[in-house]
Amino acid sequence: MDDKQRFFQLLKSVGFPEHFDWEFLYRAFSLAREGADSVGEFAPGLGPIAVNPVSLALYLLNEHSFYIATHTDKTEADLAKDENYLSFLASVALDKYCTNEHLAFQNGKLTSRYSPFMSTIELYLNFILGMLSRYKKNEPQQTLIVDIMSKGFSIAKCVASLLEGGFETEAFSSWRTLHENECILQVLVKNGRPAIEAYLRHMKYAAAFRGALESTEATDEVFLEIKANMKAVGLKSKDMKRYIEYGWLLALPNIDDPMAVKLNFRDGVQSFAGLANYSKVYEMSSEIAHSSPLLIYSRKNYVFHIALLNLYESFFRLEKIFTSIYMSTISDEEKQRYVQMRNLYYWELHAAYNEIRRSFSKFTSTAKNENEDPTIN
Numbered sequence: 001m002d003d004k005q006r007f008f009q010l011l012k013s014v015g016f017p018e019h020f021d022w023e024f025l026y027r028a029f030s031l032a033r034e035g036a037d038s039v040g041e042f043a044p045g046l047g048p049i050a051v052n053p054v055s056l057a058l059y060l061l062n063e064h065s066f067y068i069a070t071h072t073d074k075t076e077a078d079l080a081k082d083e084n085y086l087s088f089l090a091s092v093a094l095d096k097y098c099t100n101e102h103l104a105f106q107n108g109k110l111t112s113r114y115s116p117f118m119s120t121i122e123l124y125l126n127f128i129l130g131m132l133s134r135y136k137k138n139e140p141q142q143t144l145i146v147d148i149m150s151k152g153f154s155i156a157k158c159v160a161s162l163l164e165g166g167f168e169t170e171a172f173s174s175w176r177t178l179h180e181n182e183c184i185l186q187v188l189v190k191n192g193r194p195a196i197e198a199y200l201r202h203m204k205y206a207a208a209f210r211g212a213l214e215s216t217e218a219t220d221e222v223f224l225e226i227k228a229n230m231k232a233v234g235l236k237s238k239d240m241k242r243y244i245e246y247g248w249l250l251a252l253p254n255i256d257d258p259m260a261v262k263l264n265f266r267d268g269v270q271s272f273a274g275l276a277n278y279s280k281v282y283e284m285s286s287e288i289a290h291s292s293p294l295l296i297y298s299r300k301n302y303v304f305h306i307a308l309l310n311l312y313e314s315f316f317r318l319e320k321i322f323t324s325i326y327m328s329t330i331s332d333e334e335k336q337r338y339v340q341m342r343n344l345y346y347w348e349l350h351a352a353y354n355e356i357r358r359s360f361s362k363f364t365s366t367a368k369n370e371n372e373d374p375t376i377n
Helices: 003-013 022-036 053-070 076-080 083-101 116-132 140-164 168-209 216-232 237-251 265-272 276-289 293-297 300-327 332-369
Strands: none
Touching (some): 003 022, 003 053, 022 076, 022 083, 053 076, 116 140, 116 300, 116 332, 140 168, 140 300, 168 216, 168 237, 168 276, 168 300, 216 237, 237 265, 276 300
């Protein structure tokens, strides 16, 4: 198979429309590849580059599609005859490929996706997300737990990717969302159907508050229900927003005094989840999320360790819930495969976690011995 055939095969595999002039696109692609040989003349620090033809082709295809969509006065047939456009398309595709793939800004990474600290948890996350993709989703009345759990693992993958990219503060502030997710999940799993039904009811309340229901009449009806429920537990109009967001906690079993329930995250959801010991680290993550000086001046090494530690700890809790649900819904053969995979990699996860804890402890102890604040540069 020659280069042109391989190029056409790529276009087929990505479903690129056949009404485009593929011969023209191949000419543009060939011109861009030829241009890669002279990149070193204009970017001496880069030198000769080994071009990834698939990445370069995808830049070119998307650039061409975008240009046609945004230049409605030009037809694709006319562009295919325009030598100036041919040069322009090849140049832009090559420029974006070289800049984004070979000269991309690096944020002082403290790890990489190849490190076992990241590759093991990424492997596990990819496996679990793959398995969860087989479950029915986005039908809250039946799939609420799976939906929340899937989003939790997805956020965990995002946190890992940010750490691999050198974006420690962004990873730590994203962990805050992951922690909120896992706390809600813990409360729902622990308390079962009453909690789930209350949570679903308050989802409808939130939709009404945002004006997202199907009609004004439906919205008015929901607000009457909200006000009646609030009055029954002694809440005032000023409490409506927090009641809508956290009032589902009042439906948990063994609530003797509704007025004693704190309708917030830290003293409410986090406490009922049994994770109140994370209140301090959650507060620190919130500072970063709200653009405090900690966002600007925190030590990369400190935030890296604390974000990674908490990512692992949240993952362990989520994985426990996943395993319980997953193992109850699969065949004996699949169970055996999962157990084998878990036996192979779970020890490595814990070994990595223990090493991160040891490293973090050493880092903070050294800073304190030198009378330095370990959190701030």
